[in-house]
Amino acid sequence: MGDGKINEPILKGIIENSEKDEKISKFLIDLLYEEAEHPGGQWRWRENYRKKIEQYLYNEVLL
Amino acid sequence: MSNIPDRINVEKGERDNLYDKIELFKGKSRKEQFLFAMAIGFKNKVKRRLETTDGFFLIKDMRLEDEVLINAIAINDFNSVEVLSNKEDVFKIAEEYAHAGIKLLYDKMKSTQFGSFEKQFEKDIIDAYKELNLGEYGEKNTSS
C-alpha cells in the first residue's frame, strides 16, 4: 500500500466504509490492486474474483 | 336682351394642350377647371380674347354659386350691375379671364422644377390670401 498505484482517498474510503470488516476492506483493496495491474482490463477476472471471494470469506488469506 | 349662350368656350386646342396637361386639374370637372383658370386670370388682371371657340362645358351644369363668381367678375369688370342683363357679355368676360389664366398656370407649371409646383401653388394661394390683409396667416387663429 502507499506505493502510489491506488490513490490514498480510495484506500481510506474503502477502509472507512467497510466499517471494520477487514475481510471486506482487504478483499476490495486486493481487487483494486489487481485491477490496477491490468490497465487494459484484460485478465481472467471472472474466476479470480470468485477465488478471492472464497479466499477472503473463508479466511484463506492472512488478514 | 341678348341671346343666352348655352355653353362656356375655350380656345381651340386649349383643352388638350393646356387644361389636360395640368396635374392639379386631374380629377376635377371642366367647370371647376375653368373657374379656377378664370380666378387666376382675374387675380393677375389679364384677360385675352378668344380667337376661336371650342365648347368646354354646358352652362346648365353650373350651380348658382358658380354663376355668382362669374357675375361678380363681370360686375367688377364692367363696373356696373347692368352687365348681368347681358349674359353673353358676362360669360365672354369669364372666358377671356380663363383664357389668360390657364396660360399663366401652364407656364408657371412649366417653369417650376418637377415636384415643386404643388408647393408653389400653395404658396401663391397663401400669398393671395395675405394680400387681402385679413389678419396674419398662421397658427394663432386656429382656435377661433
Added chain:
Amino acid sequence: MKIDKIILKNYRQFKDAEISFKEKSNFDLHVIIGKNGTGKTNILSAINWCLYGDEPNLSKDSRQLPLLNLKSMEEGDYGEDKEIMVEVWGKTLNNKFVIFTRKTIYNIYESGKNLPTRISSEFEVKVTDNKGNTEIFKDEESESQVERFVPKRIREFFFFDGERLDNYFKEATGQNIRHAIFEISQIDLLENRVESRLSDTLKDLRREAGKENPEIEDTRSQLETNEKQLKEFDEQIKECNKQIALAKDKIKDYDEKLRGIPDIEAVEVRRDEIKTLKQQKKELLDEKLKEKENLLFEYGKVVMLYSPIKQSIKIIEEKRKKGELPPTQDKSLLENMVKEKSCLICGRPFDADVKKRVEDLLKEIKLSSEVAKQLEYMEGPLHNFEDKVMNFNNIMQKITKEVKGYEDDLADYEQELIKIDAETSGYNSEKIKDWHKERKKFEDSFTQNLQKLGGIDGKRKDILKNIENLKGQLDDELKKEKKVKKLKNQIDFCTKALNVVKKTKEIIMSETRKKIEDRTKDIFFGLLWKKATFKDVKIEEDYSINLIHSLGYECLGSVSAGERELLALSFTLALHEVSGFDSPILIDTPVARISDEHRVNFGKIFSEVSSNKQTILLFTPAEYSKDIKELLDVRASNRFALKLSSDEKETRVEVL
C-alpha cells in the same frame, strides 16, 4: 513523477540532443527558448510520440514532414537503416527510475523511394527500484506503465499548448472534465472495474443458486430484469445529463458569439413592421395631401376672387339701402308700355300726360327687374364665399398641422429604419440567424432533456423499490434452501463488498468535486492580479466550470485570455493536487495569448507553481520578454536555447 531528462536521436530537427531537467534551485522550473521553426513545439511532440506514439499537437503540415532528421537522412547511405529514438527519463515519488523508450527504424531510399521507409518500431519501459532491481516492460505492459505516469486520455491536462489554453473550457467540456477527474482520482477503476465486475460476479452466484431451486430462480430472474432496467434508466439519465451539459455549453458558446450582436431575426421583424407602418402612414399622408390640394383649389379660387365678391356684396348692400332692392316696379314692363303707348295691364291707350309720367318713372328706376332678381340671388352665395375666405386660415392651419404630423411620423419611421440598418450593417445576417436558430435548438434540447430526466427519475425510484423487495425475497428464499448455504454466504459477502464500493465511490465523487472546486478557487484567487473583479469559482454537478463576477453573474465567456488561462491553470493544478496525481506540467507558448501587462504576473505564477510541481515552459524569444526574463532567469533550474544550424536541418540545445 518528474521528468529527469529527454534524449532525442534523429527525431525531426533533433539529430542528437539531450535536455536535462534536474532541479537545481527551489524552483523546479525549466525554460526552453526557441524561435519558431527551431523545434520548440517538437519537444512537446517528442514527449507525446515517446509516450503515446502520436503527435496530436503538431499541425497537419508539420506532421507531413519526415520524422527522421533531415541531416541524418542526407548522411545515410543507400539502403542504410537509421534509428529514431526518444527517451523520457523519469523518477517516481518512491524513488523508482523509469525510462520510456520509443524507437523506430527507417530505411533510407529503399527501393528508390525518396522518403525513408519505416521498417520497425518498438516501445519499452524500464523501471529500476531503489535497490537496483530492474524490470523491463514491453507491449501492453509498457503502455500500462505510461497510463500510471499520465493517462493518454487526459494528457491535455498535463501537456498544454498555450495557444489553445484560451479555448480550454470550450474544448474541455464538463463531460471531459468529469472524465478526467474520474480517471485521475481512479473513480473509474472503482466504478468500471471493481463495481461492475462484482455486480457480474453477484449475478453469477445468484444464477448458480437459482439452478438449485425454481423459486429462487424465479425471484432471481425478476431481480435481474429489474436491475437491467435500472441500468438502462441510469444510462438514459447519463445520456440526458450529457445532452444537458452539451446544451448548456453550446448555449454559453452562442451567447458569447452573439454578445453585442443584434438579434437579426427580431430586428428584421421590427423592420418589416416599421415598413408596413411607414407604408400605411404614407398612404394616409398622400390622402391628406390630396385633401389639402382640393381645399387649396376650392378656397384658392374664392381667395383670388375675394375683391369682386366683396365689391358685389357692397353694391347689393347699397342698392338695398336705396330701396332699389327688392325691385318695386317691373322696369321692362314699363319700357314695353312706353313702346306700345298703352297700358299692358288694362289695355287703355296712353295720353301724352300719362306717357310722360311713365317715362319719368322709368328714369327713376335704376335696376331692371331681371338684374335686381339676379343680385338678390347672388347675395346668399356671396356671403358664403366671404365666410369661406374668413375661414381659410383656420382650415389651412388645421390641415397643415395634420400633414406635418404624418410627415413627422414618417420621418421617425425612416430614422428607425436607418438605425436598424446601421445596427445590422456589417453583420452576416444569415449566419447570425443560424446562430440564433442553433442556440434555440440547444435551448429546446436543454428543456426536453430536463423534462425527460424528471420522468425517468420517477420510474427509477419505483424500480429501486422493486429491487429492494426482490433482494429481501431472494434473501429469504436463499436462507430456506440448505443446498445453497455456501453460495448464500458468498452472495452476502459480494453484496456487502459491492455496497462498500458504491458508498466509497459516491463519497469520493462528491468530495473530489468539492475539493477541486475549493482548490481551484484558492489557487485562482491566490494567483489573480485583480482580486476584486471576481467573487467565486463554481464547479457544477456536471463539472462545468463557472466564474462568478463580483456583481453576481457568470462571466467566463467575457473574461480576458489571461484570466481564462489562469483559471485553466488553477483548475489543472487543483486537479493534480486533489487527485494525488503527481505529474509535471508542460506548457508550450505559455504567454502567447496574454497581454503584455499580465505576462509578468504569469511569470510570477509559474515560479510559484514550480515550487512544488515540475514545470516546463517553452517560450519563443518574443514571449520571453525582458520582464519575464528578469524574473525567471534567476529562478529557473535550467534554461535552454534551441539553435538551428545554418543549413536549417538540425537543432542544437544550448544550456544557458
